[in-house]
Amino acid sequence: MHINQTEDNRVSETHARAVRGAHLNLRGLTKRYGGRTVLDAVNLKIEPGEFVAVVGRSGCGKSTLLRAIAGLERPDAGSVNIGGAGAGAGGGAPEVRMMFQDARLLPWKTVLQNVALGLADGLERSRAALASVGLLDRADDWPAALSGGQRQRVALARALVHEPQLLLLDEPLGALDALTRIEMQGLIESLWTARGFTAVLVTHDVQEAVVLADRILLVEQGRLALDLDVSLARPRARGEAAFAALEGKVLARVLDTRQTS
Amino acid sequence: MRPAAQTLPAAARPAATASIKRLLAPLAPWALPVFLIALWQAASRAGVLSNRILPEPLAVARAFYDLAASGELWTHLRVSLWRAAAGFGLGTALGLALGLLNGGSRRAAILLDTTVQMVRNIPALALIPLVILWFGIDEAAKLFLLSVGVFFPVYLNTFHGIRSVDAGLVEMARSYGLSGWALYRDVILPGALPSILVGVRFSLGLVWVLLIVAETISAQAGIGYMTMNAREFLQTDVVLVGVLLYALLGKAADLAARGLERRFLRWNPAYR
Numbered sequence: 001m002h003i004n005q006t007e008d009n010r011v012s013e014t015h016a017r018a019v020r021g022a023h024l025n026l027r028g029l030t031k032r033y034g035g036r037t038v039l040d041a042v043n044l045k046i047e048p049g050e051f052v053a054v055v056g057r058s059g060c061g062k063s064t065l066l067r068a069i070a071g072l073e074r075p076d077a078g079s080v081n082i083g084g085a086g087a088g089a090g091g092g093a094p095e096v097r098m099m100f101q102d103a104r105l106l107p108w109k110t111v112l113q114n115v116a117l118g119l120a121d122g123l124e125r126s127r128a129a130l131a132s133v134g135l136l137d138r139a140d141d142w143p144a145a146l147s148g149g150q151r152q153r154v155a156l157a158r159a160l161v162h163e164p165q166l167l168l169l170d171e172p173l174g175a176l177d178a179l180t181r182i183e184m185q186g187l188i189e190s191l192w193t194a195r196g197f198t199a200v201l202v203t204h205d206v207q208e209a210v211v212l213a214d215r216i217l218l219v220e221q222g223r224l225a226l227d228l229d230v231s232l233a234r235p236r237a238r239g240e241a242a243f244a245a246l247e248g249k250v251l252a253r254v255l256d257t258r259q260t261s
Numbered sequence: 262m263r264p265a266a267q268t269l270p271a272a273a274r275p276a277a278t279a280s281i282k283r284l285l286a287p288l289a290p291w292a293l294p295v296f297l298i299a300l301w302q303a304a305s306r307a308g309v310l311s312n313r314i315l316p317e318p319l320a321v322a323r324a325f326y327d328l329a330a331s332g333e334l335w336t337h338l339r340v341s342l343w344r345a346a347a348g349f350g351l352g353t354a355l356g357l358a359l360g361l362l363n364g365g366s367r368r369a370a371i372l373l374d375t376t377v378q379m380v381r382n383i384p385a386l387a388l389i390p391l392v393i394l395w396f397g398i399d400e401a402a403k404l405f406l407l408s409v410g411v412f413f414p415v416y417l418n419t420f421h422g423i424r425s426v427d428a429g430l431v432e433m434a435r436s437y438g439l440s441g442w443a444l445y446r447d448v449i450l451p452g453a454l455p456s457i458l459v460g461v462r463f464s465l466g467l468v469w470v471l472l473i474v475a476e477t478i479s480a481q482a483g484i485g486y487m488t489m490n491a492r493e494f495l496q497t498d499v500v501l502v503g504v505l506l507y508a509l510l511g512k513a514a515d516l517a518a519r520g521l522e523r524r525f526l527r528w529n530p531a532y533r
Binding site for chain 2: 070071072097098100102104106107108109117118142143144158162
């Protein structure tokens with residue numbers, strides 16, 4: 001991992017972390033496809049700067065929940081309220097960015113142009129964002145020349161260049177190999193620590209949820225079935241007993257869902 | 262000394278054959294045409310081929326040279342090139358415009374696409390009698406025939422290209438604040454471009470076929486006119502010059518289309 005040195009330094013000053021994230025409030029959020037209720041009156045409050053992981057078996061509605069928060073799905077009932085980061089927000093709508101399961105880079109734009117997408121004069125900031133994910137030296141390459149993990153890092157830089165107050169991650173590491181996934185988790189955690197945005201991560205990987213999240217939510221048949229605080233100290237070592245116990249507990253709960261349905 | 266003298270050529274030979282191979286590699290596609298021409302020349306000389314059916318290659322080359330020297334060739338070539346360019350330009354522009362409209366707007370597609378698909382199934386050449394009645398036999402008739410023929414491949418491929426742009430990319434771009442013209446310029450057009458260029462390439466081939474027919478209907482100049490005229494006077498060599506010119510122009514058009522693909526699709530590993 002070639003994480004930028006300044007980024008690394010800021011990671012170590014965990015206590016000096018400035019929380020500039022948005023808070024999120026879902027009230028009675030409901031979404032139906034045809035006759036099927038995918039989200040059933042979900043209520044959820046997320047504090048500014050919190051890292052929340054949403055787990056659940058596939059088809060449980062966790063991705064729909066994230067897409068509804070992102071405004072990509074129109075809810076059939078209920079509301080999504082995203083608030084700015086307190087005093088410094090200046091009244092503008094909070095920046096919300098989404099990272100998709102596939103990187104969704106435009107293949108006809110170079111890596112740097114992809115990061116600068118939608119910015120009028122953001123080339124310098126885009127370079128800085130690329131540097132923070134360790135890919136500045138690939139700025140002028142086509143996305144086709146990158147590996148899967150590198151593409152996701154570019155997608156992460158593209159989201160971060162907008163300085164989001166809320167970052168939504170829709171299984172962004174699902175298609176990566178185990179080692180690259182661990183590297184990416186470290187990168188996401190360090191950037192989150194340094195920048196203080198609120199993060200919502202949808203994942204099917206319970207270990208990933210335990211590594212990254214302050215809070216783990218389990219979605220089951222369109223409802224929140226579990227809301228668990230994770231109080232392990234960061235960075236979290238996968239081998240530790242407390243870690244393993246928590247992972248086992250969440251996994252057992254997720255698997256239990258499968259038996260009852 | 263002897264071992265040294267022996268190893269030197271042994272080492273030099275593979276290098277020499279490698280460089281000869283490198284020089285010959287681009288010529289390989291031309292080996293068959295050159296061989297056929299040599300065979301043709303030999304057959305003419307041996308009297309197997311009658312001069313009236315197929316004049317010897319040297320006679321064709323001489324006719325080519327005479328036509329070029331008198332300037333007649335360039336007049337015809339200029340007229341034909343202009344016709345092809347005008348017909349191709351007009352047809353491509355219209356096909357692109359309607360393709361973009363129908364690809365971008367579902368409502369426009371519902372209103373227009375069925376009609377276009379119906380008209381598409383009429384071969385352009387079947388319209389010749391009607392075209393002569395409408396436009397007479399002058400340039401307007403030729404322009405109409407060419408642009409109608411070129412229009413459909415460009416339209417179809419543009420329409421299809423826009424419809425098949427990755428919806429995930431469009432969704433991503435919208436969520437990053439792109440809309441309207443910026444969304445078209447940065448996402449939809451580049452995404453549709455490989456397909457659009459397939460249509461353009463196909464049209465570039467088609468325009469020569471249509472031009473040949475259009476120029477043999479009735480014309481006062483152009484390669485088609487030149488060959489039809491030569492037929493009247495049994496100048497088989499000039500007819501062959503015309504046929505060869507069409508082949509060369511078609512090949513040049515194809516090279517131009519490939520150049521466009523390399524230029525605009527260099528991000529795509531398949532075109533590098």
